[in-house]
Amino acid sequence: IGPGVPAPGGPHDLDDLLHPPPALVHQPGRVREYKIFAMDKEIEIAQGVTFPAWTYNGTVPGPVIRATEGDLLRVRFTNGSMHPHTIHFHGIHPANMDGVFEIVDPGGTFVYNFPATPYGMHMYHCHATPLKKHIAKGLYGALIIDPPQPRPTAREFVMVMNGFDTDGDGENNFYTVNGRAFYYARYPIQIKRGELVRIYLANLTEFDLINSFHLHGEFFRYYPTGSGDQYEYTDTVMLCQGQRGIIEIEFHYPGRFMFHAHQSEFAELGWMGFFEVTNS
Amino acid sequence: IGPGVPAPGGPHDLDDLLHPPPALVHQPGRVREYKIFAMDKEIEIAQGVTFPAWTYNGTVPGPVIRATEGDLLRVRFTNGSMHPHTIHFHGIHPANMDGVFEIVDPGGTFVYNFPATPYGMHMYHCHATPLKKHIAKGLYGALIIDPPQPRPTAREFVMVMNGFDTDGDGENNFYTVNGRAFYYARYPIQIKRGELVRIYLANLTEFDLINSFHLHGEFFRYYPTGSGDQYEYTDTVMLCQGQRGIIEIEFHYPGRFMFHAHQSEFAELGWMGFFEVTNS
Amino acid sequence: IGPGVPAPGGPHDLDDLLHPPPALVHQPGRVREYKIFAMDKEIEIAQGVTFPAWTYNGTVPGPVIRATEGDLLRVRFTNGSMHPHTIHFHGIHPANMDGVFEIVDPGGTFVYNFPATPYGMHMYHCHATPLKKHIAKGLYGALIIDPPQPRPTAREFVMVMNGFDTDGDGENNFYTVNGRAFYYARYPIQIKRGELVRIYLANLTEFDLINSFHLHGEFFRYYPTGSGDQYEYTDTVMLCQGQRGIIEIEFHYPGRFMFHAHQSEFAELGWMGFFEVTNS
Numbered sequence A, B, C: 001i002g003p004g005v006p007a008p009g010g011p012h013d014l015d016d017l018l019h020p021p022p023a024l025v026h027q028p029g030r031v032r033e034y035k036i037f038a039m040d041k042e043i044e045i046a047q048g049v050t051f052p053a054w055t056y057n058g059t060v061p062g063p064v065i066r067a068t069e070g071d072l073l074r075v076r077f078t079n080g081s082m083h084p085h086t087i088h089f090h091g092i093h094p095a096n097m098d099g100v101f102e103i104v105d106p107g108g109t110f111v112y113n114f115p116a117t118p119y120g121m122h123m124y125h126c127h128a129t130p131l132k133k134h135i136a137k138g139l140y141g142a143l144i145i146d147p148p149q150p151r152p153t154a155r156e157f158v159m160v161m162n163g164f165d166t167d168g169d170g171e172n173n174f175y176t177v178n179g180r181a182f183y184y185a186r187y188p189i190q191i192k193r194g195e196l197v198r199i200y201l202a203n204l205t206e207f208d209l210i211n212s213f214h215l216h217g218e219f220f221r222y223y224p225t226g227s228g229d230q231y232e233y234t235d236t237v238m239l240c241q242g243q244r245g246i247i248e249i250e251f252h253y254p255g256r257f258m259f260h261a262h263q264s265e266f267a268e269l270g271w272m273g274f275f276e277v278t279n280s
Ligand SMILES: [Cu+2]
Pocket: A125, A126, A127, A128, A129, A131, A134, A135, A139
C-alpha cells in the first residue's frame, strides 16, 4: 500500500473514471450530450507495461456516461481509429440505436439518440466483430441511469472490472478496475467513517468466465443491475461479463480495508486496492 | 440475420423444442404421459457439421416435458441406444424414481412415475457414468412444471443452452440454444410488440463452468428456477450447469433484437439469435 | 454408496467438521475463545492419495468457528508451520484485526479479538502471499455467526467445498466437501424425513472459477451469505470462491438422495455424497 506499490501514473490520473458526473433530478425534455471518439492508443496498464489498446476517448475503460431516466441521451460517436466500431448500450432503446448493424467505419460518425431507461447500472461496449477482440482491446465503459428522483446523496465511485491480454494468447496477464493494475493500492480511495459509499460496479472482463468484488472487514448491500429494491447483504459478489450492479457501504471502523477479486490469480495480477477510512 | 446465416435446417425444424405444450389448469388425478426413447444419432449442429449424439427421441435437447403441479407424471423410458442410460429429473420425487441407481440397459425399459412438484422450470438428463460423457453427448431436456393456476397467458418459448465438443478434446467447439448454431439468427423468433413473452431457460452446457443469456435493447424479469415471486430486472443472467429460470419480457420497440451469451466466444461459436418484433 | 466406495478414513473422522458447535442465545459480554494452530501436515484426501497440506489444527478445512452476533470473538493463533501465515475473517471487524498486514511468522502468535458481526455464514482463510498458494494448500475454514435469537432448531451441518491440486500444475485433481473425496458416499449423512436440515455452505475452491451444490429429488431454500430473509427455492446453487450461504431442507421422501457439484468433473473427482433419509 502507498508509494511502494508498482502502479502506473499519478494520484489523479483516473479521477474522471472513478468519480461519475453528478446525478440530476428529472426534468422533462432535457438532453444529455456526450462525445465519444474511438482511437487506437498505447496505454500503460501496469508499471512499465503498455498495451496497444482500442479506446473510447483515449482510456480503458472509456468515459462514464450518466443520465436520468427520461432524459434524451445523445451520444455523438466518431471513429478515429483504424478499424470499424460501434457503441452498443445495455438498456432499453430502439433497434436502430443498438450499435449492432450500424457499423461505423474509420472516419465515420453516428449519433446515438434515445430516452435513457431503465434506471440502473449499465454499460456500453463496441459490438463489431470479432466481438471477443473488440472487447478485449478495451472498447467499453460504464453507463449510469439515475431514477427520476436520484438516490440519496453518497460518495460515489465507478469501478469497471477488466483484464488485459498483453501477449495475445487469449488469457489475461493483468486484471484491474478502471484500467491500471494495483492503482488503488498505490492511491487508496479516501472515505469518511459512517458516510454512505456507493459503487457502480460492472464486469467487462474478456476470456475469464467470471470476475468478483470482495471487501475486507465490512459488509455492503448489493443491488443487482441497480434496477430494484432487493439486495444481498454480503462482502462478495460474482459477475459474468455484461453483469453489473450497485454496492452501498457504510464503514463501521477507520483504517485500511482491502478490496479485490476473490479469484486469487486476478487479485495477484492487479485487481486489488484499498479504502482508507478516516474518522470524520 | 436471415437467409445468409449459415445455420442448419429449415424454418420449422425446431418448432417442437422451441414451443412447449400448453399449460393446463390443475385437475385432481390427472396423469401426464410421455414416451422417451434413447437413440444414438448423427445430428447436424452447425451448417455442414455433424455430431455423433446420444439423444432422447432423436434430438438434442430432448423433448419438452410439461405437467401441472399435482399431475402424476408418467415417463416411459426405453433405451434404444447401445449404452446404459437413465433419466434423472430435477424436482421433488421418491428416491427410486431418481434415475441414479436404476440404470436401464440397451433394450430395457423403465417407467418414471411421480407427482409433478414443485412448480418451476426444471430439467432432466441422463445420470449414467461417466456423467460428463452422458451429458456432453446430448442426453438432456427441459421439464416445465406449472403452478396449479397457470401463469398468465404469454407467447412461450423454451431455450436450452448447450455446447458440442466435436473433436473430443474436452472443450466445446459450438454453442447453441436448442441444438443448432446460429439457428435463430437465420430464423428470427417472431414477437408482437407489447405482448408478454415468457422464456423457459436452462443451462446444460458441459465443460464450461457457466453460460449466460443477454438480450439487446430491452429488459426482462428473471425468476431463478421459476419457483417464486422474486425477480431481477435486468438484461443479462448467468447460470451454471443445472441452473434454470423463467424470463418474462414485453418489448417496447419494434425491430430486430439480438440475444446471445455474453461470453463472446460462445456467441461467436453459435449461441446467438434474434427476436423480430413487429407492431401488432 | 456404502462400504464399496473408495473414500479414506472411518465413519466419525469428519464429525467435528460436519457438525458445528451449538448455537447460543445472545448474552451480553460473552467471550467465545478458539485456538488455531497452523501446522504442515500430510493428509489423506482420497483413498490412498495424500496431500502435503498447510492446515489450521491439522485438518483441511480447519475447525468450525461459531459465535453469536455480539459475542466477543477471541481467536488465539499460533503459527507452528514453516511459513508465515495469518487468519483473515470475512465479516465486520477493525482494520488491525483483518489478518492482512499482521503476518505471523513461524513460531509467532497473534490474538484476533473483535465483536462477532453480522450474523450469517462466513469463512476464514490465510491471507499471506502468494494468496493462491496459501489457499490451495488448505488454510481456510467455516465461520458461523448466529443471530442474537438463534435460528429454529435443526439438524445442522457444515460443508466447505474445496479442491486439491496434487501434482502442482495449477489444476485440481480432487474435489471434496470437508476435505475427503467421496466421503459422504461411503458414509451417507443420516436424516429423518420431515425434520429441518440446515447446511452452512462455503466455497473455498482455488483455481476453478466457481463450484456448486446440487441436491437430488428435493428442493431447498437458499439464503445467500445467510444474512437476510430472502431465499431462492431451488435444487442448485453456484458460488465463486469467498461466497457462502445457508441451505434449509425438509425431505418429503425417505431413501438415498445424492448431492454433488453440478460440474460433472468435480462430482466425478470426489465432490459427491448422499443423504440417507429414514422415516422417523
Ligand atoms: Cu465490440
